[in-house]
Amino acid sequence: MTTLRELGELGLLERLLPHLSAAGGDVLIAAGEDDTAAWRERDGSVTVATCDSFIEGVHFDLDWMPPDVAGWRACALSLADLAAKAAQPAYGLVALAAPASTEASVVEGVYAGLAACAREYGLRLLGGDTTATPGPLAISVFALGRATWEPLPRFAVEPGWTLGLTGPLGGEALALAERRPTRPRPRFGELAPGCVCGDVSDGLLRELVKFRTVAGVGARIESARVPVARGASLEQALTGGEEVELLCAWPGGPRPLTVIGAFTDDGRILVDGEEREGGYEHFG
Amino acid sequence: MTTLRELGELGLLERLLPHLSAAGGDVLIAAGEDDTAAWRERDGSVTVATCDSFIEGVHFDLDWMPPDVAGWRACALSLADLAAKAAQPAYGLVALAAPASTEASVVEGVYAGLAACAREYGLRLLGGDTTATPGPLAISVFALGRATWEPLPRFAVEPGWTLGLTGPLGGEALALAERRPTRPRPRFGELAPGCVCGDVSDGLLRELVKFRTVAGVGARIESARVPVARGASLEQALTGGEEVELLCAWPGGPRPLTVIGAFTDDGRILVDGEEREGGYEHFG
Known part of the structure; x- marks a missing residue:
C-alpha cells in the first residue's frame, strides 16, 4: 500500500496518465504534458484550458488574508497558466466548497476578489457550483482562453534551449513569511511564438523537475542571473512557489526575458554547477 | 452576521450574482440562470460548460462505495448537465484534492471510474490539477460540450408550459439508503429543440423551486403521474437527488417524455393541489 505522500505529485500523475486522454487529432496539449490542455477549434483557432484548486490551510489562510485577496489570488494564479500559453482569457467557472x-460575507468577499481579477483580465465568470463541505473552504477555478499563437507543451523543449524568466522571483514566498497579502498580476503579452512557458507555481527548481519529467532534459542555471524580488533571499527565489512570473525556454536568439541558463542533455538540475532539487511537493 | 446555513444555497447565489458576468453578446446562458453556461463560438456553434464538485462525506462515502464508482458518478452527474442542454460531451478537466x-490506489480507482464514464460518452479528459487537502477527498469535474441545438436557460419557461421527465425517480435515494453503489447513465439524445431541461440533481421539488427562483413560475404536479423507480417510495421520487433523469418543460404538444404537470403563474409548488417544498439543501 502506497500513500500519496510516499508517491508524490509527479509519481501520482504517472499512475493517473493511463486513465486520461492523449494528444492527437484536434487535441494539441493533453494530460501530463503541461499544466494546461489545448485543442484546435473547427475554425482553426486554439483554445487553452486550465483548472487550479486553492484550499484554505494549504494555499491561503483567512486568519490573516482578506477573503477578496484569496479570491483574487485564485483567479490570478489560474490565469497565469493561460498567460504561459499566450492565451487571452475568455470564459471561467468557479466551484466553491465551504x-x-x-460567514456568507467571507464567500462574498472571495467572489468579489475573483470577479475583480477576472474583470481586469477579460475573463467572464459564467457560473459554477457551490456546495457544503466538512473540510476547509476550497476554490477551484476553471478558465478557458483563446491562444494568440499555437502553444507548445513542456515536452517540446530540447537540450541547448535557453531558459529565461519574465521577472523576479521570491516575492510571494517573502510575502507569505511576512503574512502580507498580495494581489499578483499575471504576465500577459510578454511572450512570442516558439517559447515554451509555464508559471512558477511550485518554485523555479520544481518547474525544472517537471520539464525533466516530461522532456528528459536537465538544466543548468546561474544563481547570479536569477532575478530576486526586493527583500527576498536567493533561496526564496529558487524554491518559492505561487508566482505568476513565467519560466520560458526557446531554441536561442534574443528575447525580452532575463536569461538564467539553459536545458542540458544529462538530466541533472544544476545551480552554479551543483546538483539541486527543491520546490513545493503537494503531498509532502 | 449570516452563515451559509442560514442563507441557503439559493440565498447565497443571489448574493454572488452581482459578482458574475451576465448573458449578452456571445454569452447565451450565464451565472444564476442555470446549472450550465453556454456561449456562441465564432463559427456559430454553441458550447455548453458545467462544473460540479463531489465531496467524500457529502456526495459519496468510500466506506461502502468503491472508488471507481465514485469516479463514474462524479463524471456521470456532471455529464447530466450537458445532456440537459442536448450538448455532446467534448473536453473535460478534473481537479482532485486528497x-x-x-492510498494511491483509491485515487487511481477514482480516475479509472471517471475515465470509464468519460470514454462511454465521448468526453476527453485532458488533465487538471491534483492537490493535498486537510479535508475530505474532493473531485471537481469541468466539462465542455457542443450543443446540437440552441439551449434555453431556466428563466425562458412560462406559466402553462408542460412538465415532463425522461424516466423514473427515487432510484438513487433508494440505492443510497441501501448503501448500494450505482453507475447512473446520463440521458443523451432524448430531447428536442424548444425544451428547457435540467437534471434532477437536488430532487424534483427542489428543481421546481430553482425554476421559480429564476422564472417566477409556480408548478403543479400530480403524484400519480410521477414515474417512481422500482422499490422506491413516492417521497424518494419527489425529493431524492443525484438523479441523471431530466426534468423538462415545453410550451405544449406531444413529446416522448412522461408528463407530470405544468408550470403555473401563482408561484406555488403544488403536489396534488397541496403546497410542498423539499429536496436537497446544500448548506442545510
Whole structure:
C-alpha cells in the first residue's frame, strides 16, 4: 500500500496518465504534458484550458488574508497558466466548497476578489457550483482562453534551449513569511511564438523537475542571473512557489526575458554547477 | 452576521450574482440562470460548460462505495448537465484534492471510474490539477460540450408550459439508503429543440423551486403521474437527488417524455393541489 505522500505529485500523475486522454487529432496539449490542455477549434483557432484548486490551510489562510485577496489570488494564479500559453482569457467557472458555518460575507468577499481579477483580465465568470463541505473552504477555478499563437507543451523543449524568466522571483514566498497579502498580476503579452512557458507555481527548481519529467532534459542555471524580488533571499527565489512570473525556454536568439541558463542533455538540475532539487511537493 | 446555513444555497447565489458576468453578446446562458453556461463560438456553434464538485462525506462515502464508482458518478452527474442542454460531451478537466495519507490506489480507482464514464460518452479528459487537502477527498469535474441545438436557460419557461421527465425517480435515494453503489447513465439524445431541461440533481421539488427562483413560475404536479423507480417510495421520487433523469418543460404538444404537470403563474409548488417544498439543501 502506497500513500500519496510516499508517491508524490509527479509519481501520482504517472499512475493517473493511463486513465486520461492523449494528444492527437484536434487535441494539441493533453494530460501530463503541461499544466494546461489545448485543442484546435473547427475554425482553426486554439483554445487553452486550465483548472487550479486553492484550499484554505494549504494555499491561503483567512486568519490573516482578506477573503477578496484569496479570491483574487485564485483567479490570478489560474490565469497565469493561460498567460504561459499566450492565451487571452475568455470564459471561467468557479466551484466553491465551504462549511455551512462559514460567514456568507467571507464567500462574498472571495467572489468579489475573483470577479475583480477576472474583470481586469477579460475573463467572464459564467457560473459554477457551490456546495457544503466538512473540510476547509476550497476554490477551484476553471478558465478557458483563446491562444494568440499555437502553444507548445513542456515536452517540446530540447537540450541547448535557453531558459529565461519574465521577472523576479521570491516575492510571494517573502510575502507569505511576512503574512502580507498580495494581489499578483499575471504576465500577459510578454511572450512570442516558439517559447515554451509555464508559471512558477511550485518554485523555479520544481518547474525544472517537471520539464525533466516530461522532456528528459536537465538544466543548468546561474544563481547570479536569477532575478530576486526586493527583500527576498536567493533561496526564496529558487524554491518559492505561487508566482505568476513565467519560466520560458526557446531554441536561442534574443528575447525580452532575463536569461538564467539553459536545458542540458544529462538530466541533472544544476545551480552554479551543483546538483539541486527543491520546490513545493503537494503531498509532502 | 449570516452563515451559509442560514442563507441557503439559493440565498447565497443571489448574493454572488452581482459578482458574475451576465448573458449578452456571445454569452447565451450565464451565472444564476442555470446549472450550465453556454456561449456562441465564432463559427456559430454553441458550447455548453458545467462544473460540479463531489465531496467524500457529502456526495459519496468510500466506506461502502468503491472508488471507481465514485469516479463514474462524479463524471456521470456532471455529464447530466450537458445532456440537459442536448450538448455532446467534448473536453473535460478534473481537479482532485486528497489528504496526503490517501492510498494511491483509491485515487487511481477514482480516475479509472471517471475515465470509464468519460470514454462511454465521448468526453476527453485532458488533465487538471491534483492537490493535498486537510479535508475530505474532493473531485471537481469541468466539462465542455457542443450543443446540437440552441439551449434555453431556466428563466425562458412560462406559466402553462408542460412538465415532463425522461424516466423514473427515487432510484438513487433508494440505492443510497441501501448503501448500494450505482453507475447512473446520463440521458443523451432524448430531447428536442424548444425544451428547457435540467437534471434532477437536488430532487424534483427542489428543481421546481430553482425554476421559480429564476422564472417566477409556480408548478403543479400530480403524484400519480410521477414515474417512481422500482422499490422506491413516492417521497424518494419527489425529493431524492443525484438523479441523471431530466426534468423538462415545453410550451405544449406531444413529446416522448412522461408528463407530470405544468408550470403555473401563482408561484406555488403544488403536489396534488397541496403546497410542498423539499429536496436537497446544500448548506442545510
